[in-house]
Amino acid sequence: MTAATLTDWTRTRPQPTWLGRLFDNKAFLVFLCLLPAVGLLTVFLTYPLGLGIWLAFTDTKIGRTGQWVGWENFEYLLEDPLFWKAVFYSVFYTAVATFGKFALGLWLALLLNNHLPMKSLLRAIILLPWIVPTVLSAIAFWWIYDPQFSILSYLAVDVLGIRDTYFDFLGSTWPARWSLIAANIWRGIPFVAISLLAGLQTISPSLYEAALLDGSSAWQRFRYITFPLLLPILAIVMTFSIIFTFTDFQLVYAITRGGPVNSTHLMATLAFQRGIAGGELGEGAAIAVAMIPFLVFATLFSYFALARRKWQQGEAND
Amino acid sequence: MTDATAGQPETQSTATVVPEKMAWDSRARRMVTIYVPLACFVIILLFPFYWMTITSFKPNAELYDYKRYNPFLIDSPTLDHIYKLLFETAYPRWLMTTMLVAVCATFLSLLSSVLAAYAIQRLRFKGSQYVGLGIYLAYLVPPSILFIPLATTVYQLGLFDTPFALILTYPTFLVPFCTWLLIGYFKSIPYELEECALIDGATRLQILRRITLPLAVPGLISAGIFSFTLSWNEFIYSLAFIQSGEKKTVPVAILTELVSGDVYQWGALMAGSLLGSLPVAIFYSFFVDYYVSSLTGAVKE
Numbered sequence: 001m002t003a004a005t006l007t008d009w010t011r012t013r014p015q016p017t018w019l020g021r022l023f024d025n026k027a028f029l030v031f032l033c034l035l036p037a038v039g040l041l042t043v044f045l046t047y048p049l050g051l052g053i054w055l056a057f058t059d060t061k062i063g064r065t066g067q068w069v070g071w072e073n074f075e076y077l078l079e080d081p082l083f084w085k086a087v088f089y090s091v092f093y094t095a096v097a098t099f100g101k102f103a104l105g106l107w108l109a110l111l112l113n114n115h116l117p118m119k120s121l122l123r124a125i126i127l128l129p130w131i132v133p134t135v136l137s138a139i140a141f142w143w144i145y146d147p148q149f150s151i152l153s154y155l156a157v158d159v160l161g162i163r164d165t166y167f168d169f170l171g172s173t174w175p176a177r178w179s180l181i182a183a184n185i186w187r188g189i190p191f192v193a194i195s196l197l198a199g200l201q202t203i204s205p206s207l208y209e210a211a212l213l214d215g216s217s218a219w220q221r222f223r224y225i226t227f228p229l230l231l232p233i234l235a236i237v238m239t240f241s242i243i244f245t246f247t248d249f250q251l252v253y254a255i256t257r258g259g260p261v262n263s264t265h266l267m268a269t270l271a272f273q274r275g276i277a278g279g280e281l282g283e284g285a286a287i288a289v290a291m292i293p294f295l296v297f298a299t300l301f302s303y304f305a306l307a308r309r310k311w312q313q314g315e316a317n318d
Numbered sequence: 319m320t321d322a323t324a325g326q327p328e329t330q331s332t333a334t335v336v337p338e339k340m341a342w343d344s345r346a347r348r349m350v351t352i353y354v355p356l357a358c359f360v361i362i363l364l365f366p367f368y369w370m371t372i373t374s375f376k377p378n379a380e381l382y383d384y385k386r387y388n389p390f391l392i393d394s395p396t397l398d399h400i401y402k403l404l405f406e407t408a409y410p411r412w413l414m415t416t417m418l419v420a421v422c423a424t425f426l427s428l429l430s431s432v433l434a435a436y437a438i439q440r441l442r443f444k445g446s447q448y449v450g451l452g453i454y455l456a457y458l459v460p461p462s463i464l465f466i467p468l469a470t471t472v473y474q475l476g477l478f479d480t481p482f483a484l485i486l487t488y489p490t491f492l493v494p495f496c497t498w499l500l501i502g503y504f505k506s507i508p509y510e511l512e513e514c515a516l517i518d519g520a521t522r523l524q525i526l527r528r529i530t531l532p533l534a535v536p537g538l539i540s541a542g543i544f545s546f547t548l549s550w551n552e553f554i555y556s557l558a559f560i561q562s563g564e565k566k567t568v569p570v571a572i573l574t575e576l577v578s579g580d581v582y583q584w585g586a587l588m589a590g591s592l593l594g595s596l597p598v599a600i601f602y603s604f605f606v607d608y609y610v611s612s613l614t615g616a617v618k619e
Binding site for chain 1: 352355356359360362363364366367369370373381382384385389426429430431433434436437438441443449453455456458459460461462463464465466467468469470471486487489490493494497522523547550551553554557558568569570572573584587588590591594595598599602603606607609610613
């Protein structure tokens, strides 16, 4: 039943104009409503995604349309030690940073789930690292990691006296890698903590009361109540976190730009260096395309976690 | 599903306290297990901001001399760095550009997301689920794998090095999120209200404007804030699509224009970072609750 039939029935009401009737046509309205969003996403997301895959198989350079070269870009990358270094560091960076973020974030969420004074203020403060532009906080970290004037070195050497020499945060391979991971964890903790806190607040307190009556220890309550009930939300947050850590660009670009000696390149920064800065669009696109399998894996992970959640709650698909 | 979560005020927090008032729970123990770690977290999370702030107000003599001055305090605060930033660089212009881009991208994304979410959730056409799923999947495509082909697309459309390149590309990561958030909001509005309006002879667009949108205002605010902060913070597109120095956005400009040579002007850099963070931090502080509810609501959906 539509409004149009109603207007025919009540004669007293003025007849809608043809424009009004057009806007009451459901198919037209659906089309009109979806047009901006779907149009934008098609032109600036779906099309470039396809174009990127096509570019990866060409030798396009900036200012020159490319020829189809088949798997040449990928064959070249497979023999490129720098590419493998970037793959290794991307995986390592994602694994360690995700582990750190979730361990510390879960801890922070459990702390915040207690009865605290000024809780909402505390929550607002904790989210700050997540709000502030990543690049700008990365520059602050860059300054904190300065070889000569690092405040951390000053604390360790001159105040606490636990070291004789200043830290060389960004000067050599492994310290630079760990420093970037630390900065990433710092930025990721708030998001994880606040999301998991929301999950914790949905767990019914009566479960804990029952467990307490049965004489459970704090660890047992965490292991058998908190953790399993938090698992679905944990899986989703983790998927997002993995995707956005793996494709991270800003932190590395701002702090080290891939150095020292290309040891801290992630796949995204390498793609930028080759594709935009170096002008080899085809090769850059090939590196970006090489990230897709990892992302598909993470998405499937999310899908199955969601399915499991619905099954756990015994709820129909709505 | 937990669709009511997004808009709901924080009434739960007091009700869901883990029961821990047992005999063993002394004050001291609570102090050690909760307050001390919490204080450490807050200090570590805030330290970079403190350091940023204090560096931007220190004169250069203090900045590089930890022996004579306590590095954690300012001996004689100065506005030199900020003055230099505002009057000797194009910083005000970068701020204006960033603001313009963020506001336009937010507006565009909100408009298209409201319409899309309304169509998917309320008009209930055949295949609406799949459109919803497609938009959700779009959220999982990160900018890092798109920027190279997008750069060529932007170039082909003749938008390279103009603010439109950013205004039109930012919605690619804003629209999926906002749509998803608003679908959740529309779901929580009773359908009966719309049916009543339909029977009273309102058109679909009137219903959207007069009934659904006013009820979804909290959702709109959440989506708006989220979009604004995300577009303010965006980096990779802005780095790749904008070439001329005076058209850059703040995050990119600070990194590419202020860092020159081997000697870094840490005072100016930190002042730039501080000023670039302040607008979004202030904006956020007015709407913290909306922001938190959108963040957690989107995750729970």
